[in-house]
Amino acid sequence: MSTAPRIQRLPQTLANQIAAGEVVERPASALKELIENALDAGATRIEIRIEQGGKKLLQVGDDGCGMGPADARLALERHATSKIATVDDLFRIGTLGFRGEALPSIASVSHLELTTRLREEAVGTAIEVKGGQVGEPRPMAMPPGTRVTVRTLFFNTPARLKFMGSDRTETGHCTETVLRLALGHPGVAFRLHVNGRETVNIRAGEDERAVRERLGGVFGGDFADNCLEFSGGREEVRVFGWLGLPTLNRGNQGGIHLFVNGRWVRDRVINHAVREAYGDTLARDRHPVWALFVDLEPQGVDVNVHPTKQEVRFQQRNLVYGIVRQAVAGTLATMGARTYQAPDRLPDQAAMALEPEAEPEAAVIATLPPAASRPVHWDAPSPRPPREDRHRGDSWPPSGTSHGPRRVAETPREDPVGQIPFPDLSAPVPPPPAPDPPPAPDLGQPLAQIHGTYILAQTATGLVLVDQHAAHERIVFETLKQAHAEARLERQLVLIPDVVELTSPEADRLRQALPQLAELGVVVEPFGGNAFTIRELPALIADCNPQQLIRDLLHDLDRYGHSNAVTQRLDAVLATMACHGSVRANRKLSLEEMDALLRRMEQTLFSGQCGHGRPTYVTLSLAEMERLFGRR
Amino acid sequence: MELYVEREPFLKALGRIQTVVERRNTRPVLANARLEANGEFLAIAATDTEVSITTRCPAEVEHSGGLTVSARKLYEIVRELPDKPLLLRQDGDERLTISCDQARFHLVGLALDQFPDIPEMEGGFRFSMSTGDLADMFAKTHFAISTDEGRYTLNGVLLQADPPKPDSPETVARLRMVATDTHRLSIVENPIPEEAGRVENPIEAILPKKAVQEIRKLLEEGEANVELTLGERQVRFALPEMTLIANLVEGRFPNYKRVIPEGNKLLLNIPKDPLLAVVKRMSVLSNEKSRGIRMQILPDRLKVTTTNPEQEAAQEEMLTTFDGPGMSLGFNARYLLEILTVIGGETIRFHLLDEDSSVLLTDPEKNNFLFVLMPMRI
Ligand SMILES: Nc1ncnc2c1ncn2[C@@H]1O[C@H](COP(=O)(O)OP(=O)(O)OP(=O)(O)O)[C@@H](O)[C@H]1O
Ligand SMILES: [Mg+2]
C-alpha cells in the first residue's frame, strides 16, 4: 500500500493557468482586465493596440499612478493587490479590480511585459514574464504611467487557442470592450489601434459632442438622436443614462448596457425593470436599447459574485428595481410622439469605424433598408428632447461617480460594514418629479388620404405619412388607460373560487405579495397550508384564468422580485378594446377627420408607436426630397 | 349513387349540419358532409369527431352508394338553386355531379371510407322529454358556461339525472342542468316522464359547449319530443329527422350545491320587464368591458346607477318595497340581463344577505330554476 499523498500542491504556474481559464476567456477579456487596471490607476488617457484580434498583441498604456519596482514584481503574483486589504474591504469595493488575479493569470498564458513608472520617480521598471516565469526587474526610461504588453496569448494552452474566433471576430469583441468601458468612464480618453490603424479615438469630456461620440460608439450613430436622457433616483441610489426610443428596438439584448458603479454588468432584475417600464410601447419579443448607470455606495452591492466580474448582487434589489423602473417610466412618459429618426448624415465620428461584426444588429422597424444602402429614408422630424436639460452639470457623471482608487479614499476604511447606514428597504420610492410636458410634435396639415390607409400631411420641413389605424389605436389606448387609471377599480367577486396549491417557497412569495395584489384588485386568501383561493378579480379581467395568473405572477416574483402579470392583463384588455375602437385601414377620412387625428396625436403620450412598437408615422424631410431629385 | 331530391328538404337537412363542420381543420374530410343513399332517403352526416349530427331527406334512389363532399359548397350551391328537383350522381369514389334545371356542378370530394365512424350509442339511460322543456333548460343555463378554456369541466352544461329521494313524495326522477363560470351559477330542473323507468344511480354528464349550441339549434325545429340517452362517454339527442351524438367532457363538475346560499332571508320582488328595461338603459353608460351597475335598495324604491371611466353617469328609480336594511350592490349588467331575459314570469325575486355575499335569484311563480350571482365591488 502506498502512503504517498495523492493530493499535491499545484505548482504556482499551473495554478495561475487554471485561474486564467476563468479570468481570461479570450483576448477581449484580457483587454478588459488591463483597461480596468489602468482605470483603477486613475488614468486620464488610455492607449490600446491590438494585432490579429489580440492574439498576437494586446497592449494597454496609461498615464495613471504607476508602480515602483517592488510593487511591479508583486503585481505579477497571485492574490497580490493594492486595492483591498481586509475582508471588510471586500464588501465596499470602489475599484474595478479587487482579486489580484488578472495580471498573473494573463501572464501565465502569454509573454507579458510590464513597464511602469511612478510619477515621482525618474526612471521606470520593466519586467518580463514568459509563460508564468517572472523575470528580474530592470530599470527603463519611460514616461510616468504603466504599459502592459501581452504577446502570443494562449501560446501554451493550445486547447483554448482553438476556440478563438477569426481575427475579425476577436477584434470585434475587443473593440466592443473598449467602447463599452469608454461609455462607462467619460473622464478618460481612449484610443484604439487595430493592426496599426487608429479605429477608435474618443476624447475625454462630458460636453455634448463627447457624449454623442461615446453613445455612437456603443449603439451606432443614430442612437444619440433617438434617445432620451434621464436621471433620477435618490441620494443612496442614483440612476441616469439614455433610453432608446421604443421604435429603435432589437430582437436580442445586445443593445443593453448597464453600469453599476462604473462597472459594466448584466443584471436581469434591472433588465426586467427597464423592460417593464417600456411596457407595451414594444412588442413582447422585442428589446429596448439603453445605457443605464446605477451608482450607489459600494456596500450596497456585492461585486464578488462572478468569475469575470460581470454580475453583481444588490443588497436591496427591490429598492433598486423600483427606482430604475420609476425613473425609466417617468422619462418615457415625456416622449410624446417621437419615433425613430434615421441619421441625416453619417455620424461625424466616422473615425470610430467599427468592425462589421461588432456593429449592432440594426432592428429599426421602420421598414427601412440599412442606412448605408438607403438612397432616401422616411423618418420622423420629431422635436429634440429639451436640450438645456440634457447636460445638466451634475448629470454625467453624477457627483461622486469618479471611479478608481480616489473613490476608495472617500469611504473611510475603518467603517465596519454593519455601521454604515444603508437605506431601508421598506422606505417608499419617491415618485419621479413630474415629467416636463413633451414638446408637441408638428404633424402638419393633412393633404390627402392614400389608399384609404395613410394620411399624407405637409409640415414646415417636409412630409409626414401617418398610419391611420395604428395612430388612432394608440390614441384610444392611451385615453382608455388614463380613464381606467383614474376610475374606481371594479372588482368581480368569485362564487366558486379556484384553489391553487403551491410549494412552500412559492406560498411565502405569494403571501408577501398579497397586499400589493389586493391593491390591484386581485384578492387572494390563504386556504390552509400552502393553498390559496382567489376571491376577487378586477372586473375587466374577470374572465381570465386565475390559476394561470397566479402562476405567471409567481414566476415573475421568483425571477425578478416583481411582477406585472396583473397590469399586463389589464392593458391587454384595453389594447383589444382600443383596436376595436379605432378606425380601420381602408376607411375614408375627410380632411377634417384627418386633421383632428393629427392634432390628437400631437397631444398623446407615446403616439409615435402603436401598441406593438411599430411607428405610427414617418416623415420625409425637404432635404431628403431635394437629394432624391438631385438638387443637392 | 344516383338519386333525386327536392331542394327544400335537402337544403333544410344541409342547414342542420353546417355548424358542426369545422372550417379550419387539419383533416380535410372533416370539412365534408357524408352523403349516402339509404332506401327512400338520402342520409347526411357531419362530424368534428366530438359532435356528430346525422340527418336525412326523402329521395328517389336510382342507384345506391355514397361519398363525402364539402359541406359548405354543397349548402351554398343548393341554397342558390331554383326550387326544382335535383339530380345527384356519383362518378367513381370521389366525384359528384349535381344537376338542377339548366345548372350543373361537378364536385370533387373524398371517398366514403375516409369519413370517420360516427359512434353508435350503446346502453345508457334513455328517456323522452318535451322539446320545449329541454330548450327552456338549455336557454336558462347556456349563457353561464365558462369561456375560460383552462377550466374544461366548466366549458359545458352539467346534465344530472337523480333518482327521487327515498323519503320524498315524488316518484319520478328529475333531469337537472347546471352551468357556471365561477361568477354565477344557473340551475334548472324538470321531471323525467314516468315511462322512462327508474334511475337507479345518479347520472352525471358534462355536455360540451359546442354540443349545447348545436342541440339548441335542432330543438328550434319544433318537434314535440326528443329522445335523450345519457351514456358513460356520450349523450344522444334523437329527433325524428336527425340525431346528435356528442362526446362528454371528462372530469368532475365542481360541487355547485355548496355555493347555493341558504341563509339569504331578505327578499326583494321586482317586476321583471321594467327591471330589464332599466338595466338595459343603465348599462349603456357602464364601463364598456366590466359593465358595472349599482343597485341601491331602499325601503320604498330601487335606485339603479352607473358611471364609466369617461365620467358619464346614469340613474333611474323604480318603486319597490323592501323590509331589510338599505343596501347597495354592484353587478355586472350583462349577467343581470342574461338572467332577466330568460326568466319567463312577471317578477324576479332577489334573495339577499348583505352587500358582499352571493345573491339568489328566482321566479316566485316557478320553483324549477334558480340563479346565483356574485356581486361586483364598484
Ligand atoms: N495599469 C496599472 N497601473 C498601476 N498599477 C497597476 C496597474 N495594473 C496593475 N496594477 C497593480 O497591480 C495589482 C494587480 O493587478 P491585477 O489586475 O492582477 O489585480 P487587481 O486589479 O487588484 O484585481 P483583479 O484580479 O480583480 O483585477 C493591482 O492591485 C495594482 O496595484
Ligand atoms: Mg485588475
Ligand SMILES: [Zn+2]
Ligand atoms: Zn389594431
